Amino acid sequence: xxxxxxxxxxxxxxxxxxxxxxxxxxxxxxxxxxxxxxxxxxxxxxxxxxxxxxxxxxxxxxxxxxxxxxxxxxxxxxxxxxxxxxxxxxxxxxxxxxxxxxxxxxxxxxxxxxxxxxxxxxxxxxxxxxxxxxxxxxxxxxxxxxxxxxxxxxxxxxxxxxxxxxxxxxxxxxxxxxxxxxxxxxxxxxxxxxxxxxxxxxxxxxxxxxxxxxxxxxxxxxxxxxxxxxxxxxxxxxxxxxxxxxxxxxxxxxxxxxxxxxxxxxxxxxxxxxxxxxxxxxxxx
Amino acid sequence: xxxxxxxxxxxxxxxxxxxxxxxxxxxxxxxxxxxxxxxxxxxxxxxxxxxxxxxxxxxxxxxxxxxxxxxxxxxxxxxxxxxxxxxxxxxxxxxxxxxxxxxxxxxxxxxxxxxxxxxxxxxxxxxxxxxxxxxxxxxxxxxxxxxxxxxxxxxxxxxxxxxxxxxxxxxxxxxxxxxxxxxxxxxxxxxxxxxxxxxxxxxxxxxxxxxxxxxxxxxxxxxxxxxxxxxxxxxxxxxxxxxxxxxxxxxxxxxxxxxxxxxxxxxxxxxxxxxxxxxxxxxxxxxxxxxxxxxxxxxxxxxxxxxxxxxxxxxxxxxxxxxxxxxxxxxxxxxxxxxxxxxxxxxxxxxxxxxxxxxxxxxxxxxxxxxxxxxxxxxxxxxxxxxxxxxxxxxxxxxxxxxxxxxxxxxxxxxxxxxxxxxxxxxxxxxxxxxxxxxxxxxxxxxxxxxxxxxxxxxxxxxxxxxxxxxxxxxxxxxxxxxxxxxxxxxxxxxxxxxxxxxxxxxxxxxxxxxxxxxxxxxxxxxxxxxxxxxxxxxxxxxxxxxxxxxxxxxxxxxxxxxxxxxxxxxxxxxxxxxxxxxxxxxxxxxxxxxxxxxxxxxxxxxxxxxxxxxxxxxxxxxxxxxxxxxxxxxxxxxxxxxxxxxxxxxxxxxxxxxxxxxxx
Numbered sequence: 007x008x009x010x011x012x013x014x015x016x017x018x019x020x021x022x023x024x025x026x027x028x029x030x031x032x033x034x035x036x037x038x039x040x041x042x043x044x045x046x047x048x049x050x051x052x053x054x055x056x057x058x059x060x061x062x063x064x065x066x067x068x069x070x071x072x073x074x075x076x077x078x079x080x081x082x083x084x085x086x087x088x089x090x091x092x093x094x095x096x097x098x099x100x101x102x103x104x105x106x107x108x109x110x111x112x113x114x115x116x117x118x119x120x121x122x123x124x125x126x127x128x129x130x131x132x133x134x135x136x137x138x139x140x141x142x143x144x145x146x147x148x149x150x151x152x153x154x155x156x157x158x159x160x161x162x163x164x165x166x167x168x169x170x171x172x173x174x175x176x177x178x179x180x181x182x183x184x185x186x187x188x189x190x191x192x193x194x195x196x197x198x199x200x201x202x203x204x205x206x207x208x209x210x211x212x213x214x215x216x217x218x219x220x221x222x223x224x225x226x227x228x229x230x231x232x233x234x235x236x237x238x239x240x241x242x243x244x245x246x247x248x249x250x251x252x253x254x255x256x257x258x259x260x261x262x263x264x265x266x267x268x269x270x271x272x273x274x275x276x277x278x279x280x281x282x283x284x285x286x287x288x289x290x291x
Numbered sequence: 292x293x294x295x296x297x298x299x300x301x302x303x304x305x306x307x308x309x310x311x312x313x314x315x316x317x318x319x320x321x322x323x324x325x326x327x328x329x330x331x332x333x334x335x336x337x338x339x340x341x342x343x344x345x346x347x348x349x350x351x352x353x354x355x356x357x358x359x360x361x362x363x364x365x366x367x368x369x370x371x372x373x374x375x376x377x378x379x380x381x382x383x384x385x386x387x388x389x390x391x392x393x394x395x396x397x398x399x400x401x402x403x404x405x406x407x408x409x410x411x412x413x414x415x416x417x418x419x420x421x422x423x424x425x426x427x428x429x430x431x432x433x434x435x436x437x438x439x440x441x442x443x444x445x446x447x448x449x450x451x452x453x454x455x456x457x458x459x460x461x462x463x464x465x466x467x468x469x470x471x472x473x474x475x476x477x478x479x480x481x482x483x484x485x486x487x488x489x490x491x492x493x494x495x496x497x498x499x500x501x502x503x504x505x506x507x508x509x510x511x512x513x514x515x516x517x518x519x520x521x522x523x524x525x526x527x528x529x530x531x532x533x534x535x536x537x538x539x540x541x542x543x544x545x546x547x548x549x550x551x552x553x554x555x556x557x558x559x560x561x562x563x564x565x566x567x568x569x570x571x572x573x574x575x576x577x578x579x580x581x582x583x584x585x586x587x588x589x590x591x592x593x594x595x596x597x598x599x600x601x602x603x604x605x606x607x608x609x610x611x612x613x614x615x616x617x618x619x620x621x622x623x624x625x626x627x628x629x630x631x632x633x634x635x636x637x638x639x640x641x642x643x644x645x646x647x648x649x650x651x652x653x654x655x656x657x658x659x660x661x662x663x664x665x666x667x668x669x670x671x672x673x674x675x676x677x678x679x680x681x682x683x684x685x686x687x688x689x690x691x692x693x694x695x696x697x698x699x700x701x702x703x704x705x706x707x708x709x710x711x712x713x714x715x716x717x718x719x720x721x722x723x724x725x726x727x728x729x730x731x732x733x734x735x736x737x738x739x740x741x742x743x744x745x746x747x748x749x750x751x752x753x754x755x756x757x758x759x760x761x762x763x764x765x766x767x768x769x770x771x772x773x774x775x776x777x778x779x780x781x782x783x784x785x786x787x788x789x790x791x792x793x794x795x796x797x798x799x800x801x802x803x804x805x806x807x808x809x810x811x812x813x814x815x816x817x818x819x820x821x822x823x824x825x826x827x828x829x830x831x832x833x834x835x836x837x838x839x840x841x842x843x844x845x846x847x848x849x850x851x852x853x854x855x856x857x858x859x860x861x862x863x864x865x866x867x868x869x870x871x872x873x874x875x876x877x878x879x880x881x882x883x884x885x886x887x888x889x890x891x892x893x894x895x896x897x898x899x900x901x902x903x904x905x906x907x908x909x910x911x912x913x914x915x916x917x918x919x920x921x922x923x924x925x926x927x928x929x930x931x932x933x934x935x936x937x938x939x940x941x942x943x944x945x946x947x948x949x950x951x952x953x954x955x956x
Binding site: 023025028031032035036039042043046123124126127128130131133134135 | 667670671673674677678681682685686688689698702705706708709710713714717
């Protein structure tokens with residue numbers, strides 16, 4: 007347990023309080039504030055549907071930045087001084103696998119939570135101009151939590167498996183693009199089978215917020231009105247759970263999460279086995 | 292343990308920025324992914340049929356009923372019925388797709404009829420009527436072409452179970468007086484109660500409803516009777532083609548508004564003269580007439596003190612009563628029969644209301660209103676201050692634990708500021724006041740009644756919400772003179788209408804049809820060469836810069852405070868010019884110019900708005916207008932009304948207008 011806390015404290019300190027970690031905090035803050043500032047409308051014309059895209063921009067910026075950080079932080083791609091790599095805890099610190107794994111995962115998640123915490127006022131600012139319901143916020147939190155946890159697992163596996171820092175950077179970039187674009191491919195293919203699977207993070211977020219990606223990015227377009235005619239007939243608002251296919255979503259991200267968790271643990275076990283062999287460890291940096 | 296060597300932080304920072312930018316760029320690839328996957332599934336046991344209008348006919352630019360019949364012989368299920376129309380300029384690529392949706396429950400063995408009342412202006416694009424499962428699968432789809440159904444002829448709806456009565460109105464009338472050879476009338480028949488709508492707006496396509504004795508009027512649902520009466524009040528014309536067999540005893544809501552009180556008895560009377568403006572009958576003609584007694588209105592034809600033809604006004608509409616069978620064989624051979632019967636079906640001096648004109652003429656005013664959000668400068672200052680606080684506390688945190696407390700405090704203060712200041716200001720910014728008042732003057736009086744679109748729009752949960760009364764009908768604007776569909780709305784509930792953006796949101800349009808009295812009395816009199824216009828302002832609002840405007844002349848009436856009267860006289864010939872060459876734009880600019888000279892307090896924006904109002908009020912945009920080109924109107928500017936619904940904290944645009952069509956005595 008002591009090792010677990012040591013790993014947790016060290017990883018958290020590297021991610022948040024190191025000079026580069028502080029820089030990440032400020033960069034994240036700047037991106038978040040920029041999204042809200044640029045998405046903040048100047049005025050609206052009553053005659054046109056001009057939904058303020060502010061919250062959508064903020065959510066998109068957060069998903070993009072935090073997803074990348076969720077990969078990058080546990081993958082150890084940032085130039086942080088005195089950084090202890092995952093395998094080093096096992097090789098040199100003789101730490102148990104579970105303590106290293108849990109400490110690293112939890113530290114990454116806590117770092118992400120910290121970065122989210124620092125932009126709470128910006129979130130409330132965006133929410134003020136384009137409010138959404140509590141239910142939508144809850145679902146958004148649920149999905150982002152699932153996404154980031156999966157990304158952290160993938161990042162951990164990259165950090166454990168890939169030795170060279172350059173290759174880790176490449177691996178993180180490729181993994182990030184693969185998740186973002188692969189989900190688009192999955193979505194497109196699923197359409198031809200008449201089983202829509204909306205797994206793309208930005209698409210899922212848009213559906214939870216009840217907007218379209220196009221609307222969020224390029225402003226409101228001429229589109230569809232709902233429930234107009236029938237005066238004096240109450241049309242229940244569509245539930246978020248209706249527009250988001252939670253089942254396939256949980257299966258896809260859940261299976262990815264479990265898959266990379268297993269891979270990470272296997273890789274860590276390999277480190278444990280190799281650590282017993284003299285001269286087996288090679289640090290390419 | 293020293294394993295990692297430090298990298299170049301600046302390079303890494305730039306790299307992170309590049310990655311973020313690249314991902315934003317990649318995310319643009321998502322744009323084409325919008326279309327929702329949907330499929331049409333044939334489901335056994337489900338019958339789905341739809342038709343539009345009355346006998347498949349309607350007038351474009353009006354509210355039209357879409358009748359949908361659904362049967363389910365299979366397993367029970369819940370679904371939505373959707374009617375999808377296209378609004379906007381048919382020649383524009385930017386058209387608004389409008390989905391009217393209603394949830395339905397379809398148990399086994401069910402057989403239901405649903406009616407959607409929708410405004411149809413764009414007849415170039417067919418409408419789709421769909422039965423859609425809750426998961427989005429389309430169970431059935433019917434595409435209805437509107438090209439054949441949309442007609443500009445007058446539509447007369449005959450309530451007749453046989454479907455054979457009054458069919459002579461179909462025929463082209465080549466020679467009769469007052470009707471051009473091209474005059475065509477389309478006759479639609481409602482054979483049972485299921486052919487009648489339950490909301491008055493659905494009758495908007497109809498010029499006259501003719502009730503025949505064969506129709507089981509007593510079997511109509513109360514809301515169907517109310518819809519019929521409301522339509523009459525709003526300018527409709529009901530012709531009760533009485534005669535023996537007409538039973539209105541159990542339909543008191545209608546019977547109480549007839550010009551005559553009916554009795555059950557009838558007797559044969561002999562007709563010779565049918566009125567001073569038509570030739571006499573070739574021979575005395577006996578007809579079986581219902582005994583009746585005049586209770587209101589005016590008798591147009593009576594024999595032996597029995598009113599055979601009478602009429603009365605109900606609201607701005609009219610009810611005409613005929614106490615015998617006009618289509619009886621002896622009368623059909625009368626040379627003036629066609630003219631006479633048409634003059635009864637289409638009485639003169641009817642005030643016709645049309646929601647279409649509201650959309651087409653006055654919505655641009657509403658849609659042009661801009662409401663500012665709080666300025667970016669304050670947002671920038673807040674973000675900059677907050678970012679500085681976070682950066683400072685982080686730096687402090689590396690040296691002293693108190694830095695983390697400062698960071699926590701910065702987040703707390705920032706959140707409080709966002710909630711207490713930004714949230715409050717944003718809520719104010721997300722209110723808007725929209726007002727267009729269109730008043731109509733009954734030709735027999737000088738008192739203005741008005742159709743109103745006015746109210747606060749507020750944002751709730753991402754939707755603009757316009758509080759409304761239950762009898763207010765709001766629809767997307769149809770064909771705007773500017774090409775793009777205007778304004779908004781979107782979801783009706785019992786107490787409110789959701790204005791866009793709403794899921795799945797977008798361009799919306801609002802028009803409203805709520806009748807309300809505005810206590811402004813306008814009198815226009817002409818004494819040979821002098822025209823006198825007086826305006827009696829009984830509102831609580833001071834009227835500024837009131838103008839009398841028609842196609843040929845305008846006159847400045849000046850100010851009128853609450854309870855005050857203003858009057859202006861001018862020679863009728865003074866402003867007379869060649870009427871065809873005087874454009875609405877010229878008049879509008881003239882009015883704005885005069886207003887600016889007479890009232891220096893008016894700023895440029897208000898004068899532009901005034902010109903805008905006059906221009907739109909005078910511009911011909913369609914056939915079914917309340918205000919045909921050249922109709923005299925009064926335009927007056929009012930300050931922010933202090934009465935509800937305008938509240939103190941509303942960021943309104945600062946100018947509002949009253950527009951009264953001015954009747955002449």
